[in-house]
Amino acid sequence: MVGLTSKEVRIGMVGYQFMGKMHSHAYRDIPFFFDPKVKPVLQAISGRNESAVKEAAEKMGWASYETDWRRLIERDDIDVIDIVTPNHTHAEIAIAAAEAGKHIITEKPLALTVEEAERMYEAVKKANVTHMICHNYRFVPAVQYARKLIEEGRLGRIFHVRANYLQDFIIDPSFPLVWRLKKEVSGSGALGDIGAHSIDLARFLVGDFKELVSTMETFVKERPIGEMSGGLSAKAEGDEMGEVTVDDATCFLARFENGALGVFEATRFAGGNRNKNKFEINGEKGSIRWDMENMNNLEVYFADDEPGLQGFRLINVTEEVHPYVGAYWPAGHIIGYEHSFIHLLYEFLNGIVEGTSPKPNFEDGVINQKILAAVEKSAETKQWITL
Missing domain, CATH: 3.40.50.720 (NAD(P)-binding Rossmann-like Domain)
Structure with missing residues (x-):
């Protein structure tokens, strides 16, 4: 290149x-x-x-x-x-x-x-x-730091990853039938829209998937036809109804190539959760927790802490030693959702100059697409699917 x-x-x-x-x-x-x-x-x-x-x-x-x-x-x-x-x-x-x-x-x-x-x-x-x-x-500093700790072996052998991506913006049955709810336009519903992020984060932090089994559900089968009107808002175009052809919620279990187990949930019917993208990873030496709604914070537990002081510690990932944040403000002056795109596109621009394709690239996209397809196939056949 x-x-x-x-x-x-x-x-x-x-x-x-x-x-x-x-x-x-x-x-x-x-x-x-x-x-x-x-x-x-x-x-x-x-x-x-x-x-x-x-x-x-x-x-x-x-x-x-x-x-x-x-x-x-x-x-x-x-x-x-x-x-x-x-x-x-x-x-x-x-x-x-x-x-x-x-x-x-x-x-x-x-x-x-x-x-x-x-x-x-x-x-x-x-x-x-x-x-x-x-x-x-992937480009949230706390997530980058979690990856660094895992790569350094601070958690040891990984046993579990559990990931939830919870939203509630379509829970109202009068929310219109927009493109995100049509299979021919979106491919899938909660699975591809938000579950895809959990899949990519799991691959980034834990490794490749080996096999999985899933279930999917569409709670509201018909909605008034309409269009997106900005962000995640939408407006109906009239009284005509149309069929919802994607999942409202998807849950699946997974085994990874390194032996870890995964539990995943993606839903747009979790009332009170506007954008709760979170994960917890458990290893033999420690654990990590992260929640997008508190994106600057990373919870870390190390098993070798002395008795009486063991437990999750809260790391505010805004120090100069943390990934990317040294370019912004003094420690404790938090950054936001938009900065994850700044970091991603910064890497993309540098890749163009260097003649490389930084991860995640289209190769990762293909792998993730195969996992999405396996989740759908498993829900249809009610069987474990090997990747």
Whole structure:
């Protein structure tokens, strides 16, 4: 893979809503806090609604806009294609971008199916371009520090990982039937939307999956047809109802290649949980806990602490010795959700210069897609599935 020699990299982004806003913010802040090997230039965004995409471009600081993503890929003044569109569009856009020699970063999950994901991976390998997938939670400093402790052997042999990703934004049966609730657009429901993050974090921290068994449930079978209206909000378009074709909740058990056991739960029906992405990892020498709703804190237990002082200690991961946070504020001055994207895109930009594809990349996306497919197959067959 040939690295970039220019001092700037020109970004073309397909989509401009929730994640588009997040990525735009991150690109603009990277040079403020870090010294990337190349500076991102917000060159152009694309979207089908001309008035809306024009307004988004002006508000978020993009130099121009297109109403067709194909035109964005054709432009000679674009080096990177950033895909923040619904899942069913990822494969077509990414493959076309790779064939045009563009570097690519896309939101998760990588694709709708394993076959699509594999075609995307083959395309970026053939084109020899830099590629990443946006599992941003890997880049939370507390998660990075947890990985460091595990790699150093501070927890010893890993016995358990339990991960829950709990939301409640669709618990109201009158919440509209948006794209996230249609299998032909999203691929799956809670599983692919939020469970995919737990799967990626488990692979990042514990290792590869060996086998799993699962169950899935759709609690509300029909909803009024509607569209997303920003963030995780939506509005109905009328009284017409449509069928929900994805899971509302998924639970599964897993065994890992290293012998660890995993318990996973992903649901958008956990009342009172707005975005509770959490995990606990137990090893022979200690344990680690993390919760996204308190993302700067890491709970750590070491078995060799003296009797009477044993128990979980709370680490505020904001010291200069912790990953990434030395670029920000003094210790104890916390950072937020948006900073995980700054860290991810910072690594992506450096990868373009170095001619590498930092993890998680499309290879990880394929592996994660195979796990998502295994979860669905297990729920359908009611059997353990070997990966």
